[in-house]
Amino acid sequence: MSHLLARAVLVEERVRRAVAVRQATDPQPDDAFRGLYLSDETVRRLLDEGRFLAGPEPGDAELLAEAEELADAADRDGRPARLRHLARTFGLTELDVEILLITLVPDLDERFEQFYGYLNDNVGRCRPTTGLALGLCGLPAADASARARLAPQAPLRAGDLLRVEDDDRPFLSRSLRVPDRVTAHLLGDDTPDPGIAGVLTVRHDVPGVGDPGALARALSAGARLVYVREDQGGAGAALAGAALSAAGRGVLGVDLLRLALEPHPDRAVRVLVREARLTGCGLVCEPLDALAADRTEVLRLLTAASVPVVLVGRTPWDAEWSADPPLLLAAPPVTAAARAGLWARTYGTPVEVDVGRALAPFLLTPDQIAGAARSTAQAALLAGGPLLPDHVRAGARAQNAAGLDRLARRIEPGVTWDDLVLPADPLAQLRELAARARHRDRVLGEWGMRPGGGRGRGVTALFAGDSGTGKTMSAEVIAADLGLDLYTVDLATVIDKYIGETEKNLERIFSEAAGINGVLLFDEADAIFGKRSEVKDAHDRYANVESAYLLQRMETFDGLALLATNLRANLDDAFTRRLDLVVDFPLPDALQRRLLWDRSLGRTLPRADDLDLDFCAHAFELAGGNIRSIAVTAAYLAAESGAPVTMRTLIHAVHREYQKLGRLTLAAEFGPYADLLTA
Numbered sequence: 001m002s003h004l005l006a007r008a009v010l011v012e013e014r015v016r017r018a019v020a021v022r023q024a025t026d027p028q029p030d031d032a033f034r035g036l037y038l039s040d041e042t043v044r045r046l047l048d049e050g051r052f053l054a055g056p057e058p059g060d061a062e063l064l065a066e067a068e069e070l071a072d073a074a075d076r077d078g079r080p081a082r083l084r085h086l087a088r089t090f091g092l093t094e095l096d097v098e099i100l101l102i103t104l105v106p107d108l109d110e111r112f113e114q115f116y117g118y119l120n121d122n123v124g125r126c127r128p129t130t131g132l133a134l135g136l137c138g139l140p141a142a143d144a145s146a147r148a149r150l151a152p153q154a155p156l157r158a159g160d161l162l163r164v165e166d167d168d169r170p171f172l173s174r175s176l177r178v179p180d181r182v183t184a185h186l187l188g189d190d191t192p193d194p195g196i197a198g199v200l201t202v203r204h205d206v207p208g209v210g211d212p213g214a215l216a217r218a219l220s221a222g223a224r225l226v227y228v229r230e231d232q233g234g235a236g237a238a239l240a241g242a243a244l245s246a247a248g249r250g251v252l253g254v255d256l257l258r259l260a261l262e263p264h265p266d267r268a269v270r271v272l273v274r275e276a277r278l279t280g281c282g283l284v285c286e287p288l289d290a291l292a293a294d295r296t297e298v299l300r301l302l303t304a305a306s307v308p309v310v311l312v313g314r315t316p317w318d319a320e321w322s323a324d325p326p327l328l329l330a331a332p333p334v335t336a337a338a339r340a341g342l343w344a345r346t347y348g349t350p351v352e353v354d355v356g357r358a359l360a361p362f363l364l365t366p367d368q369i370a371g372a373a374r375s376t377a378q379a380a381l382l383a384g385g386p387l388l389p390d391h392v393r394a395g396a397r398a399q400n401a402a403g404l405d406r407l408a409r410r411i412e413p414g415v416t417w418d419d420l421v422l423p424a425d426p427l428a429q430l431r432e433l434a435a436r437a438r439h440r441d442r443v444l445g446e447w448g449m450r451p452g453g454g455r456g457r458g459v460t461a462l463f464a465g466d467s468g469t470g471k472t473m474s475a476e477v478i479a480a481d482l483g484l485d486l487y488t489v490d491l492a493t494v495i496d497k498y499i500g501e502t503e504k505n506l507e508r509i510f511s512e513a514a515g516i517n518g519v520l521l522f523d524e525a526d527a528i529f530g531k532r533s534e535v536k537d538a539h540d541r542y543a544n545v546e547s548a549y550l551l552q553r554m555e556t557f558d559g560l561a562l563l564a565t566n567l568r569a570n571l572d573d574a575f576t577r578r579l580d581l582v583v584d585f586p587l588p589d590a591l592q593r594r595l596l597w598d599r600s601l602g603r604t605l606p607r608a609d610d611l612d613l614d615f616c617a618h619a620f621e622l623a624g625g626n627i628r629s630i631a632v633t634a635a636y637l638a639a640e641s642g643a644p645v646t647m648r649t650l651i652h653a654v655h656r657e658y659q660k661l662g663r664l665t666l667a668a669e670f671g672p673y674a675d676l677l678t679a
Helices: 002-025 040-049 058-076 082-090 094-107 111-119 130-136 144-148 180-186 194-199 213-220 236-246 256-260 265-279 296-303 336-347 355-359 366-383 389-397 424-446 471-482 501-513 538-556 573-578 590-601 613-619 624-641 647-661 667-677
Strands: 225-229 250-255 281-286 309-313 327-330 408-411 459-465 485-489 518-522 560-565 581-585
Touching: 002 082, 002 094, 002 111, 002 130, 082 094, 082 180, 082 265, 094 111, 094 130, 094 180, 130 144, 180 265, 194 256, 194 265, 213 225, 213 236, 213 327, 225 236, 236 250, 236 281, 236 309, 236 366, 250 256, 250 265, 256 265, 256 281, 265 281, 265 296, 296 309, 336 355, 336 366, 355 389, 366 389, 424 459, 424 471, 424 581, 459 471, 459 573, 471 485, 471 518, 471 560, 471 581, 501 518, 501 538, 538 573, 590 613, 590 624, 613 667, 624 647, 647 667
Parallel strands: 225 309, 225 327, 250 281, 281 309, 459 560, 459 581, 485 518, 518 560
Antiparallel strands: 408 485
């Protein structure tokens, strides 16, 4: 700062000389209304003398040498003078520095407001004008090269170090101002400009996420634009931050979602670039997808920035976004060890929970992992007990975006493996499915067991069986086991009679699902995943296009998708090949029906002593969903009567379920309880 103040002394000397020249020729120095009107004497003086020039004099060279010696000493001490560093960074000439200092000094010493008001001959104009600045530099107002230093494309204005205001005025009477952020930087304060505080993000160091060495070398060699494409849970921003740090630069994280909502994003980009240049940082901007659709003009401003810019997103790069081709990279995933390590560092307190296992089903970015740790701390505080795996999973679920809630119904799982009543083989397949989701990072990522073909890291399965056999409940159990939410796709929001609209709706669902950690359930999947048929007319052709699109989209999906259908034979064979598992749900046998009757009636519903659940299990060949519906009906009847559930109540509820199903109520089927049907 001593160098800056020493240079300001030079400006003061020139102002003193300019004031002296003005006073020597001022006809009315004591006029209380000077600057508010022009007297005849003032007009004659202006006509006779022209504008003053107060350029450098021989004595100024000594002051300048003393100031620069202070800067040299700071350089030798490893503390570069900020004014000199700013001049090098922004490519300023000595004239640019003089103009900058002339404009800056009113923000360092309030006396200069009065000096400039006097020299402007207007007490209301306390900042230097372009004409006054040129005059203090000893340059004539008509010097084209000097005027060019104040043009919009000149370094001072292009770098947003100096602003020329009052565009409606003639050029020489326009006011000059140095933004407060530039002044603060020159004085040693590196607090970011408040105008961009809302779009800046905090970057987390994530050890063990890829090797930043290659990207660091490219940045050190002059690479200015980089695009890191990442899948769900990728560490593109962490890799970019590590590479910039290794290249000797700081990191400014930019949230493009918030930038897209700024009322003047172009102005924000300009301030961001200036901030990066002032502090020697690179910009790490994510997610690119926020600007790719309808804010490409903002994206072009970022790609044209004069600082290193690393963009992170999922959208394929479009050559129209930049005049220069970017360096293209793929983001590494966050490994299990790095994920657990970052979570533990953010949480801060040692825990007994196996965090790595609890977070295994989740695909989270480093920022989301840190957010999950903070959310877990709040959940544990609310519970008031020890930290549990459920708290860790709840914190991870809290990082999900809400976009999919508008397209699918979210279900918070409330059942467990103990609630399932299934034969051994389907139950084993369901556990295998949960294991696939839990270990896909290792198998598909670290071990590379799904190479080539552009396939994602998703897990897909088909649940096939009659209605009520437990398909939806099994999906809920798997979601609960993994600690994920279950999203049931509403076909009413998907199917559209207009050509191409169904595919667009599905694409929106898959795109939103790619940003959340959850289980996606397509119920009645045969309605949209049906077989392709022979083309006989235009309807067949477009139906086949729809099926072909779904085949491709399912392969690239990175999440956990479950298809449920009552009509397995109606699904296209190509879907079956792309599925990880096909689980058949048979109708329950008598032993399983007995368990279902007991569990459906629950433990709190009052039961009479005459309940014969063994008879119900053997006599009524029903699916689990029907048994559950009968139990609910019986509970309502018991509530109305104020008595426990009796066999009469249960037989009445079975009769109502038969009526719903359109089945004949045969007395022989009800055996010894047939008389209760008419009672």
